[in-house]
Amino acid sequence: MQHTHENPWKIVSEKEVYDNPWINLTEYQVINPSDKPGIYGKVHFKNLAIGIVVLDEDMHTYLVGQYRFPLNQYSWEIPEGGGILGIDPLDSAKRELLEETGLKAENWIEIQRLHLSNSVTDELSILYLARNLQQFEAEPEETEQLQVKKIPFKQAYEMVCNGQITDAMSVAAIMKVQLMILEGKI
Known part of the structure; x- marks a missing residue:
């Protein structure tokens, strides 16, 4: 069987099923790739997902802990947030880092772009590495009750490996930075 890159x-x-300021849910009546009728639901995200791995001169990073309503559990993650479509994602990353940790970084590198759940959503994540830090006051949003901890990056990597960090953006970004360290790029 030959596969093409054309949409089957x-x-x-x-039909729009649901809409709020952050997401939109659409249900499609479709003819699937087997030429049979079916349905498909798509969640459209109205913002980018932004994540930042922070590394200081001593190879420490910062994790943000918060209770995640959809999971009904506490989660340790890299600093993350939403970036408005049409605005430079780096500006959103800088805002999120300051908001959640009180940090400003002098050096920024985009390290990865990911589709977080491409079977049902179009959510795009952009991940950054931030270096050369200055500490200011954090400015969390009213919906955020955050705990910030500074730990050796190696410990964050171990938290990913042993399942203590399960957030997809955090896992991908920490693993990417670990690979960059092993390859001598950091």
Whole structure:
């Protein structure tokens, strides 16, 4: 069987099911790649997902802990947040880092772009590495009750490996930075 890169899905109709300031849910009536009728639901995200791995001169990083409502559990993560579409994602990353940790960074490197759950969403994540830090006052949003901890980067990597960090952006970004360290790029 030969595969092409052309879209094998045919949309028969679409209906908006739900909409709020952050997401939109659309249900599609489709003809699937097997030429049979079906449905497909898509969650459209109205913001970018932004994540930042911070490394100081001593190879320490900062994790943010917060209770995640959808999971009904506490989560340790890299600093993360939303970036408004149409605005430079780096500006959003700088805002999120200051908001959650009180840190400003002089050096920024985009390290990865990810689609977080491409089977049902179009959410795009952009991950950064931030270096050369200055400490200011954190400015969390009213919906955030955050705990920030500074730990050796190696400990954050171990937290990913032993399942203490499960957030997808955090896992991907920490693993990417670990690879960069092993390759001598940091």
